[in-house]
Amino acid sequence: DAGITQSPRHKVTETGTPVTLRCHQTENHRYMYWYRQDPGHGLRLIHYSYGVKDTDKGEVSDGYSVSRSKTEDFLLTLESATSSQTSVYFCAINDWDGPEAFFGQGTRLTVV
Amino acid sequence: AQKITQTQPGMFVQEKEAVTLDCTYDTSDQSYGLFWYKQPSSGEMIFLIYQGSYDEQNATEGRYSLNFQKARKSANLVISASQLGDSAMYFCAMREIGRNTPLVFGKGTRLSVIA
Numbered sequence: 001d002a003g004i005t006q007s008p009r010h011k012v013t014e015t016g017t018p019v020t021l022r023c024h025q026t027e028n029h030r031y032m033y034w035y036r037q038d039p040g041h042g043l044r045l046i047h048y049s050y051g052v053k054d055t056d057k058g059e060v061s062d063g064y065s066v067s068r069s070k071t072e073d074f075l076l077t078l079e080s081a082t083s084s085q086t087s088v089y090f091c092a093i094n095d096w097d098g099p100e101a102f103f104g105q106g107t108r109l110t111v112v
Numbered sequence: 113a114q115k116i117t118q119t120q121p122g123m124f125v126q127e128k129e130a131v132t133l134d135c136t137y138d139t140s141d142q143s144y145g146l147f148w149y150k151q152p153s154s155g156e157m158i159f160l161i162y163q164g165s166y167d168e169q170n171a172t173e174g175r176y177s178l179n180f181q182k183a184r185k186s187a188n189l190v191i192s193a194s195q196l197g198d199s200a201m202y203f204c205a206m207r208e209i210g211r212n213t214p215l216v217f218g219k220g221t222r223l224s225v226i227a
Contacts, residue, residue, distance in 0.1 A: 042219040103157035
């Protein structure tokens with residue numbers, strides 16, 4: 001199994017508070033992604049990274065920011081959480097050695 | 113832009129029977145990959161099978177095969193000899209190969225296997 005760890009696995013937070021989710025990989029893969037999963041929507045891309053300090057926006061990036069200061073860590077920050085950001089968040093990684101992406105276990109975030 | 117369409121929100125299949133999950137896609141890319149992922153009730157995303165747009169043979173992985181029809185832009189997943197453990201959400205996805213663009217997912221199909 002690909003070495004991807006997401007933390008925390010579960011979090012409940014209040015509206016308006018900042019939240020940071022962490023994705024840590026031990027595979028030294030160049031590409032990292034953050035998705036959110038909501039019923040009826042599948043997985044939608046929030047942000048992705050194609051190298052240290054190189055990031056780009058995805059389909060649903062409003063209200064989110066990311067940072068990648070080292071290869072192994074990709075952080076997703078909700079600057080001021082809203083109830084619409086209640087979701088399951090997945091991190092994924094891949095590299096040139098194979099086409100498929102490997103996923104972390106997911107983080108269930110509830111904003112109350 | 114790439115788009116994946118899965119038109120079956122839910123499906124039922126009898127144990128030991130074969131089942132086909134539909135997936136159609138749209139892209140202007142010439143070199144792309146098609147993927148299927150399984151998400152059981154435990155929540156993890158499990159990679160099942162991959163088909164490259166230039167692959168002439170349909171991909172197979174054990175009981176999973178991908179019925180790739182390029183002209184119709186379809187990439188259906190066929191599961192043979194269904195098992196109770198196949199009950200899960202299944203997602204079709206695609207991305208451009210070569211530039212390593214992010215995966216684009218369909219909305220998924222929930223498969224229920226009945227004993």
